[in-house]
Amino acid sequence: xxxxxxxxxxxxxxxxxxxxxxxxxxLVIVAIGVGILxxxxxxxxxxxxxxxxxxxxxxxxxxxxxxxxxxxxxxxLGVLALFVGVGGIWMLFVGxxxxxxxxxxxxxxxxxxxxxxxxxxxxxxxxxxxxxxxTIVTSLTVQTNGDPLAHYKALFSPxxxxxxxxxxTWLIVGTGGSVLIGxxxxxxxxxxxxxxxxxxxIFLPLAISFVGASVIWRxxxxxxxxxxxxxxxxxxxxxxxxxxxxxxxxxxPLNTYALILIFIWLQTGFAMVVLSAAIKGxxxxxxxAARLDGASERQIFTRVIVPIIKGSIITVATxxxxxxxxxxxxxxxxTGGRDGTNVIANRMFQExxxxxxxxxxxxxxxxxxxxxxPVMFVNVRNLRKQGIGS
Amino acid sequence: xxxxxxxxxxxxxxxxxxxxxxxxxxxxxAVVGICLLWSIPTLGLLVTSVRNPAEINTTGxxxxxxxxxxxxxxxxxxxxxxxxxxxxLSAFINSLVVTIPSTVIPITIAAFAAYxxxxxxxxxxxxxxxxVVGLLVIPLQMAFIPVLRLFGQFGLNGTFLGIWLAHxxxxxxxxxxxxxxxxxxxxxxxxxxxxxxxxxxFQVFIRLVLPLSIPALGAFAIFQFLWVWNDLxxxxxxxxxxxxxxxxxxxxxxxxxxxxxxxxxxxxxxFVTMLLPLAVFLILQRAFVRGILAGSVKS
Numbered sequence: 001x002x003x004x005x006x007x008x009x010x011x012x013x014x015x016x017x018x019x020x021x022x023x024x025x026x027l028v029i030v031a032i033g034v035g036i037l038x039x040x041x042x043x044x045x046x047x048x049x050x051x052x053x054x055x056x057x058x059x060x061x062x063x064x065x066x067x068x069x070x071x072x073x074x075x076x077l078g079v080l081a082l083f084v085g086v087g088g089i090w091m092l093f094v095g096x097x098x099x100x101x102x103x104x105x106x107x108x109x110x111x112x113x114x115x116x117x118x119x120x121x122x123x124x125x126x127x128x129x130x131x132x133x134x135t136i137v138t139s140l141t142v143q144t145n146g147d148p149l150a151h152y153k154a155l156f157s158p159x160x161x162x163x164x165x166x167x168x169t170w171l172i173v174g175t176g177g178s179v180l181i182g183x184x185x186x187x188x189x190x191x192x193x194x195x196x197x198x199x200x201x202i203f204l205p206l207a208i209s210f211v212g213a214s215v216i217w218r219x220x221x222x223x224x225x226x227x228x229x230x231x232x233x234x235x236x237x238x239x240x241x242x243x244x245x246x247x248x249x250x251x252x253p254l255n256t257y258a259l260i261l262i263f264i265w266l267q268t269g270f271a272m273v274v275l276s277a278a279i280k281g282x283x284x285x286x287x288x289a290a291r292l293d294g295a296s297e298r299q300i301f302t303r304v305i306v307p308i309i310k311g312s313i314i315t316v317a318t319x320x321x322x323x324x325x326x327x328x329x330x331x332x333x334x335t336g337g338r339d340g341t342n343v344i345a346n347r348m349f350q351e352x353x354x355x356x357x358x359x360x361x362x363x364x365x366x367x368x369x370x371x372x373x374p375v376m377f378v379n380v381r382n383l384r385k386q387g388i389g390s
Numbered sequence: 391x392x393x394x395x396x397x398x399x400x401x402x403x404x405x406x407x408x409x410x411x412x413x414x415x416x417x418x419x420a421v422v423g424i425c426l427l428w429s430i431p432t433l434g435l436l437v438t439s440v441r442n443p444a445e446i447n448t449t450g451x452x453x454x455x456x457x458x459x460x461x462x463x464x465x466x467x468x469x470x471x472x473x474x475x476x477x478x479l480s481a482f483i484n485s486l487v488v489t490i491p492s493t494v495i496p497i498t499i500a501a502f503a504a505y506x507x508x509x510x511x512x513x514x515x516x517x518x519x520x521x522v523v524g525l526l527v528i529p530l531q532m533a534f535i536p537v538l539r540l541f542g543q544f545g546l547n548g549t550f551l552g553i554w555l556a557h558x559x560x561x562x563x564x565x566x567x568x569x570x571x572x573x574x575x576x577x578x579x580x581x582x583x584x585x586x587x588x589x590x591x592f593q594v595f596i597r598l599v600l601p602l603s604i605p606a607l608g609a610f611a612i613f614q615f616l617w618v619w620n621d622l623x624x625x626x627x628x629x630x631x632x633x634x635x636x637x638x639x640x641x642x643x644x645x646x647x648x649x650x651x652x653x654x655x656x657x658x659x660x661f662v663t664m665l666l667p668l669a670v671f672l673i674l675q676r677a678f679v680r681g682i683l684a685g686s687v688k689s
Contacts, residue, residue: 039545216660236452369531
């Protein structure tokens with residue numbers, strides 16, 4: 001292999017065959033891995049095979065019978081998944097792009113981007129785009145008794161209008177509450193020392209699941225008949241001023257607001273963080289100028305800062321509104337939708353799992369989809385305006 | 391959708407506000423009051439989880455704080471019971487097994503896609519990216535019924551593989567969007583000089599883009615980790631409620647159903663589910679905030 005000039009470099013066989021090999025190996029790993037993983041008992045079967053290989057027949061038999069080291073088996077499965085998921089994907093990327101590298105530059109330029117894009121787009125197509133179409137079709141064709149719009153017409157019965165009304169209450173109070181309180185706190189903490197510490201307290205609930213938060217607040221709302229010791233903080237406060245204990249989670253319409261309060265408690269931190277960053281972006285000169293004009297601190301906040309950060313406020317409100325719209329966990333865990341607290345997402349779950357009415361469930365999902373369409377349009381339009389890759 | 395926003399960097403000194411006002415007591419009291427108010431619910435949970443079960447149902451948890459030295463007040467046995475007998479350990483392992491691949495795999499896939507969207511020209515690039523952005527806000531409810539049918543055909547219902555794929559796909563739009571925001575802001579010179587040196591896109595991606603994008607990768611990782619760990623709905627739908635399949639939120643939900651009045655178990659169980667996300671969150675708070683800002687500050 002004389003390497004006299006760059007043009008005539010001979011690629012060693014190893015270098016030539018390594019990339020296709022890596023690609024094939026990647027494919028094989030992914031295929032075998034998926035084969036092993038696509039099984040409800042994947043964990044115990046995998047671990048049992050390992051035990052067999054190690055000669056621990058007893059352990060293997062126990063695992064196959066649904067006993068034995070199930071937890072260890074799951075961990076092993078998780079490691080395999082990481083190996084297949086990350087290792088396999090990397091080898092595919094490495095191998096395929098190296099193969100593409102053997103082609104002429106012209107073809108490289110044509111094919112390589114797709115190597116990078118296709119895995120992501122394929123997953124999005126299978127798990128989001130195709131299902132969106134599928135759900136709409138289901139809502140128009142399944143259990144409709146011949147009338148494609150039957151499920152949508154049914155939504156105008158009082159039962160469903162109640163859900164939509166609850167969702168609207170959630171949308172307005174939940175979003176409004178989180179944004180307003182978040183804005184207020186962002187304005188306040190901006191002026192104290194130890195700002196970061198103060199923010200952490202407000203921010204912390206963001207790490208807590210809706211289910212965890214539901215337990216926390218079930219305990220806050222705990223109700224005991226009057227005369228008995230109240231172990232829920234809110235009723236302890238209420239009874240200490242002489243009033244009777246309140247059934248926060250049962251009494252309508254109070255209960256919906258009690259549930260919304262849980263959401264506000266969780267999400268205010270998000271609003272606060274984004275708005276606090278926006279407030280820090282307001283130039284000092286503007287604030288100083290307002291101050292020279294004799295504006296009070298409150299006026300500076302409401303008349304100068306808030307209008308300047310209006311864009312951020314809208315973004316935060318939109319983001320939270322989208323979360324509120326799909327709210328499910330809190331209702332599912334706290335009331336199961338009873339006592340007039342049901343919302344669209346929980347009802348959809350019930351239609352599907354309890355009433356086996358797939359068409360109705362799909363129609364409810366589609367209602368949520370239609371509700372977010374405006375946001376989707378605005379986001380895409382903003383993107384178009386800005387252009388991509390510029 | 392501008393740069394990965396970095397307003398945090400422009401920290402204005404506190405002194406910009408009227409100094410007399412800074413030291414004013416009402417403001418401080420208000421802030422301290424709000425912080426207290428926000429912490430009380432969690433504090434109640436934490437205190438109750440280490441109280442003697444007999445005490446929990448007779449006196450409020452705040453009284454334990456007022457009389458901390460009373461006998462037989464504190465115990466760790468609640469945690470012992472909830473971990474040993476309520477399937478919390480199994481749920482913890484399940485949550486780990488679900489969460490870690492569901493966090494790492496989407497990052498891997500999204501990073502490649504984000505790089506291509508940001509720095510390679512190819513047909514339909516704008517259209518495809520617009521689709522990704524459009525999918526950012528799609529309610530997951532739209533996905534469940536058809537994906538369940540699909541999983542049914544391939545025998546994926548109730549498997550870890552199924553939920554990994556679902557979480558990966560559901561996390562991708564945000565992952566691609568966040569990483570695109572970051573990667574597209576890397577200096578153009580970097581890529582031009584790399585191209586002159588004859589580096590392929592793949593080499594550029596591995597040697598330049600990945601190392602430089604670590605902040606964005608980390609921010610998304612925390613995001614996705616918290617979201618998957620705390621998720622109930624996707625787990626209910628794709629993993630089911632079988633005793634050996636439960637992740638932490640579904641296990642806690644079952645606990646609420648079975649042990650609704652037994653606060654010593656519920657509070658300890660809830661705290662066990664919150665432990666890891668709270669730790670991750672407190673340690674990596676700054677990266678998390680960066681992620682939130684990059685994901686939401688669009689103009």
